[in-house]
Amino acid sequence: MRALIGKARSDRRIVLASLSLTQIVSWGILYYGFAVFIAPMRRELGWSATQLTGAFSAAIFASALAAMPIGRYIDRHGARGVLLMGSCAAVLLLVAWARVETLTVFYIIWFGLGLTMAAVLYEPAFAVVVAWFAHRRAFALTVLTSVGGLASTVFVPTIAALVGSFGWRTALVFLATVLAAVNIPVYTAIVRSRPCDVEIPADETDSDPLDVRRDAARAPATPSIVLPSHAAWLVAIVFGVSALTTSTTAVHVFPFLLAHGYTAHSAALGVATLGAAQVPARLVFAPISKVLPRFWVAPSIFFLQALGLMCLPFASRMPLFVAVFAVLFGFANGLSTLVRSTLVAERFALSQYGSISGILASCGQLGRAAGPLLAAWLATVIGRYEPVWWLLAALVGAAALAMRLIDHA
Secondary structure (H helix, E strand, C coil): CHHHHHHHHHHHHHHHHHHHHHHHHHHHHHHHCHHHHHHHHHHHHCCCHHHHHHHHHHHHHHHHHHHHHHHHHHHHHCCHHHHHHHHHHHHHHHHHHHCCCCHHHHHHHHHHHHHHHHHHCHHHHHHHHHHHCCCCHHHHHHHHHHHHCCHHHHHHHHHHHHHHHHCHHHHHHHHHHHHHHHHHHHHHHCCCCCHHHHCCCHHHCCCCHHHHHHHHHCCCCCHHHCCCCHHHHHHHHHHHHHHHHHHHHHHHHHHHHHHCCCCHHHHHHHHHHHHHCHHHHHHCHHHHHHHCCHHHHHHHHHHHHHHHHHHHHHCCCCCHHHHHHHHHHHHHHHHHHHHHHHHHHHHCCHHHHHHHHHHHHHHHHHHHHHHHHHHHHHHHHHCCCHHHHHHHHHHHHHHHHHHHHHHHC
């Protein structure tokens, strides 16, 4: 029995390390890399920023549509097949993007990439972690999201260098190769959906008995009753606003800085700092949760996002404000991801984790879909980005107040 327990723990560490590696690659290439391609595609193809970001919004909308059915599939069959097929499809679509010539085909490709995002980003990976870890679930989620938080730090400067040296089409082919070389072998040979898939009996894992009793006591959730209360609807709306803000920032900060005289290298460094700040945030999540009262954790996170956004209007005159924005906003984003992932594991039956995560992810993805397109349209109409940042700061501030009211809803 001791040998089996030791094997289970070893397998869990391997699964966690493998998932962490694939998440940093998937997020860096499929999500954060898009902003770097906006400027070179505009120059070569003549498409406007609104047209280009519209494709990204279409992808996020597609991800929202796919999140719930993918979540239900994960509950029935596990996440490994979803992660593998999503990675394969993403590789093919990246190669197709490298050959794109028309706007219609570009939108079709990005709609497809949105479907792959729902299959390879955090939610399916969270489902694997929740299945493999009980006693140290919070720790495992912290590790996964901390490594994933490095995606923009690693890939935005790398992609910018590739585009500058070889052009955006060649850069995409290289990124497709990286995604194939990392994700496909990992999901084929290493990651399994559950411990029982590698013949580790459930009663011989290191599950915490308290977690097991708590999971069994939770009422099974179905999609029709996942959001039964006003408080739950407020949670969905608040995280949708936060996702809208994060997506808009991820897409528009890079071109905003370029438009205000920053070089591609310095703009990429600012975005990389945004990602790097997420890592220490996730490492201190547990201590912060113990020190702050429960009802102040989420509001404090959203207030930090608002303060970070309020720095951006001054970035054109004082580069220091770019650094302050990146640290505050990135730190808040790192905490927000963990709050969302632990919320589902703590409040709902784990047998329905995929379905519930899918529903909450859909709400967030709708915000991500709307944000970049609306911001591009508003910046075009006004002629500058500064009012966009002020508006986003106000929205996130309102979200923080809403989170504070949830306990009284």
